[in-house]
Amino acid sequence: MTGTAARLLPVAVVIAALAPLYVALVGSLTPDARLFQSVPLVPTPLVWDHYRALFGTRGFWVPLGNSLVVAVATTLLALLLGAPCAYALARLRFRGRAIVLALVLAVSMLPQISVVPPLFLFLRELGLIDTHAGLVLPYLTFAMPLTIWFLVTVFRQVPLEIEEAAMMDGASRLVAFRRIVLPLAAPGLATTALLTFLFSWNEFLFALTFTLGPERHTVPVAIALFRGQYQVPWGEVLAAALVATLPVALVVLVAQRRLVSGLTAGGVKG
Amino acid sequence: MASIQLEHVEKRFGDDVAVRDLSLDIADGELLVVVGPSGSGKSTVLRLIAGLEAPTAGRIRIGGVDVTDTPPQARDLAMVFQHYALYPHMSVRDNLAFGLRMRNVAAETIARRIEDVARSLGLTPLLDRRPGQLSGGERQRVAFGRAVVREPRAFLLDEPLSNLDPRLRGSTRAELALLHQRLGATMVYVTHDQEEAMTLGTRVAVMRDGAIEQVAPPTEVYRRPANCFVAQFVGNPAMNLLPGASWRMAAPQGLETPRSGLTVGIRPQDIALVGPDEGDTAGRVELIEPLGGTALAHVRVDGLPRQLVRVLLADDADIAVGARVGLRPRRDRLHFFNGSSGCRITATDESDGHGSD
Structure with missing residues (x-):
């Protein structure tokens, strides 16, 4: 009995998780006229009108490109700056290490809305309103604490003995970090990158506040602004939502191979 | 090869004294075994020589040169770790080559030395495998090989046999003794096993509570123990x-x-x-x-x-x-x-x- 239940539960969870996505898929292929009648489980005939409108008149390529640039830049910068920072916090003994870690965490505790006005003023002073950099910079205020906290844990899991072996072999700490620690931390780095990318891809409030026109809007903002004064183009919204999940799904698929751990097996006796 | 001197070395971790006022002269070509119960500070002594820990007080000399403030990568010592500490993402060949590449040894020289060491340690068929694909004994041999191929000024060994099963331990111990004879290298060997200390050491240093209780050849330690602790610790x-x-x-x-x-x-x-x-x-x-x-x-x-x-x-x-x-x-x-x-x-x-x- 319990065996059957245990096997059915994951199936139920997967169905529950995928159901909205399926409804979106069906909806995005159904003409507006029939959209508010009961949507059939299998749509017939398939209509590509919403996708044509999305990439034609709506110009959905633009927010898609903006989101991609901003999310990729945020992820790369967060890893590039966060990794050495996290390594120092994980491995070096210095005064105030615990305080630094606590402060980093405190930054990510601030409600997002409370930092919007000051950030807006900063960005206006810097002339970065309505630019890609004007989104990447504020995103880093949230992405960096996330990255640092994750990577501190990741780096601590790399056996210290292996690093010490590298140093006995003549590697400086920096070389040991690059040649030994980073490759061994690759699965953790991939996970962190994935989360940072997801966070940046989904972010809405900053993107809405710090961009002015449709040529700088990111995907979530663009979709939210689809609604006209009198109607919401649900078909296009559903189509856009599906398109927006595609890059994320791709990133997960690519990262998945690295997420499978076990890379450190055999270095030290397990 | 080089001699190693510790002069009035002390190491504290906060309020804990791990090593107290320790002086030790290790002659060129000697195999000194540091033996003691766990917590006696023997591993700390090894890490101080390696440069992985900095002494709170005292000086450390290698080959007559003061290296107290020299980082580990510049001391030219090789260390064999208790858990082997191989680089899991590299092949055995790259594990052996890493230290030589770090010292900018020419590629042909690296290839030749790896071949020599691999042959003498029976690693040749394993060269293209990764550490994860090796047995415990094979990993141990790779760890020795990685140290030997470097031709360092001295070898530091931190309980290198403690993770092997008893039968393999005996044969590896003999191999190690032969290796020391062949290389004539300075070796500092840390263990908690008094039997290893007696069979391997040209001299044995018995440690307790961060201090050396006696340093002497094994037979001397056995026949004329300096105090009750040494008397009970050595001999089975x-x-x-x-x-x-x-x-x-x-x-x-x-x-x-x-x-x-x-x-x-x-x-x-x-x-x-x-x-x-x-x-x-x-x-x-x-x-x-x-x-x-x-x-x-x-x-x-x-x-x-x-x-x-x-x-x-x-x-x-x-x-x-x-x-x-x-x-x-x-x-x-x-x-x-x-x-x-x-x-x-x-x-x-x-x-x-x-x-x-």
Whole structure:
């Protein structure tokens, strides 16, 4: 009995998780006229009108490109700056290490809305309103604490003995970090990158506040602004939502191979 | 190859003293074994020499040059770690090459040295595998190979055999002794196993509580332990330490009995069991542990109610549990220690008392 239940539960969870996505898929292929009648489980005939409108008149390529640039830049910068920072916090003994870690965490505790006005003023002073950099910079205020906290844990899991072996072999700490620690931390780095990318891809409030026109809007903002004064183009919204999940799904698929751990097996006796 | 000197080295971790005022001279080409129970600071001594820890006080010299403030990568020492610490993302070949590449050795030289070392350690068929695909013994050999291929000024070995199963440990120990003979290299070997210390070391340093209790060749440590701790730590089964007053026996001539009394040390193999009335003292056999070729008898000696005296027997000895026996220790193998400080007391005529085996 319990065996059957245990096997059915994951199936139920997967169905529950995928159901909205399926409804979106069906909806995005159904003409507006029939959209508010009961949507059939299998749509017939398939209509590509919403996708044509999305990439034609709506110009959905633009927010898609903006989101991609901003999310990729945020992820790369967060890893590039966060990794050495996290390594120092994980491995070096210095005064105030615990305080630094606590402060980093405190930054990510601030409600997002409370930092919007000051950030807006900063960005206006810097002339970065309505630019890609004007989104990447504020995103880093949230992405960096996330990255640092994750990577501190990741780096601590790399056996210290292996690093010490590298140093006995003549590697400086920096070389040991690059040649030994980073490759061994690759699965953790991939996970962190994935989360940072997801966070940046989904972010809405900053993107809405710090961009002015449709040529700088990111995907979530663009979709939210689809609604006209009198109607919401649900078909296009559903189509856009599906398109927006595609890059994320791709990133997960690519990262998945690295997420499978076990890379450190055999270095030290397990 | 180089000599290593530690001069009044101290290491504190916060309020804990791991190593206290330790001075040690390790000669060029020597295999010094640092032995002690866990927590005695022996690994810290090795890490101080390696440069992985910085001493709180004192100086460290390698080849006569002060390296106290030199980082580990510039000391040109090779270390074999307890858990091997191989680079799991590299092939065996790259593991061996890493240290040489770090020192900008020419590619042909690297290839040649790897080939030589791989052949001598039997690693040639493993060169393209990763550490994860190797057995424990193979990983151990790769760890040795990674150290040997470097041709360092000295080798540091941190309990390198403790993760091997007992049979493999014996053969690897012999290989290591041969390796030391062949290379003539300076080696510092840390272990908690007194048997490894006795068989491998040209000298043995016995440590306790961050200090060295005695440094001497293994036979000297065994025959003339400097104090009660060394006496009990070295040798298996461990030496009996008995209050001198309970032992019906005159101290040898020239031995001054300290005011705090004497502790008498007798190794289990230096006591013979005789008839109840023939020995220096008598007692009852409480337990017999067969050890293969020999057996260990635990005897409750009259007047010593809280202590069992260990006596090593031949396995064909005809003695049963519960029997009354007499004990006759070999007079020339007795050790005398100060009853309170535990320090060895040397009789004036002791210098020739131990030469017979």
